[in-house]
Amino acid sequence: MAISNNQALPWYREPWPWILMAGPFVVVVAGFITLWLAIKTNDGMVDNDYYKRGLAINHTLYREKLASTLGLHGKLELNQDHTRAILKLSAASDRSLPPVLQLRVIFPAKAGKDQMVRLQPVGRGLYQGYLSPPTPGKWQLILEDAAKSWRLNGDLLVPAAGTANQQLPVIF
Numbered sequence: 719m720a721i722s723n724n725q726a727l728p729w730y731r732e733p734w735p736w737i738l739m740a741g742p743f744v745v746v747v748a749g750f751i752t753l754w755l756a757i758k759t760n761d762g763m764v765d766n767d768y769y770k771r772g773l774a775i776n777h778t779l780y781r782e783k784l785a786s787t788l789g790l791h792g793k794l795e796l797n798q799d800h801t802r803a804i805l806k807l808s809a810a811s812d813r814s815l816p817p818v819l820q821l822r823v824i825f826p827a828k829a830g831k832d833q834m835v836r837l838q839p840v841g842r843g844l845y846q847g848y849l850s851p852p853t854p855g856k857w858q859l860i861l862e863d864a865a866k867s868w869r870l871n872g873d874l875l876v877p878a879a880g881t882a883n884q885q886l887p888v889i890f
Contacts, residue, residue, distance in 0.1 A: 785868035794888040805845040816863040854878040
């Protein structure tokens with residue numbers, strides 16, 4: 719039985735309804751994939767106690783101002799494989815130099831890579847500590863005393879392996 723040219727095909731045999739439905743279908747599938755990725759992966763960027771952290775900003779600013787008042791500033795250098803940190807810390811008064819320091823090495827994009835390094839004194843104003851080699855990228859450094867009464871901030875750029883970039887010291 720042949721179909722004459724005057725007879726219309728059923729809608730599902732026409733190509734245009736399928737072409738027009740393909741766009742919304744692709745968007746719905748992409749939406750489900752995005753939802754699945756959002757549920758399965760944790761980026762570590764959102765803090766559960768964001769409100770408390772927001773209230774603590776004044777305390778953080780006070781700690782940075784106290785470090786400035788004490789005249790604290792320093793230079794941090796890492797060895798070639800980025801596993802040993804040497805800090806030269808200066809203060810307005812030698813009594814301001816604490817016996818032990820804490821260095822937080824923070825990777826802003828992934829909280830699981832953060833490190834806490836204990837810096838021990840090895841000389842007058844010199845401190846040393848050991849850390850796991852950080853991955854290439856920009857790291858945030860927070861230097862503070864054990865009581866966390868003051869703090870200094872710095873940035874560390876770790877070059878990719880095999881690049882000619884030489885590690886520059888971090889100035890606090």
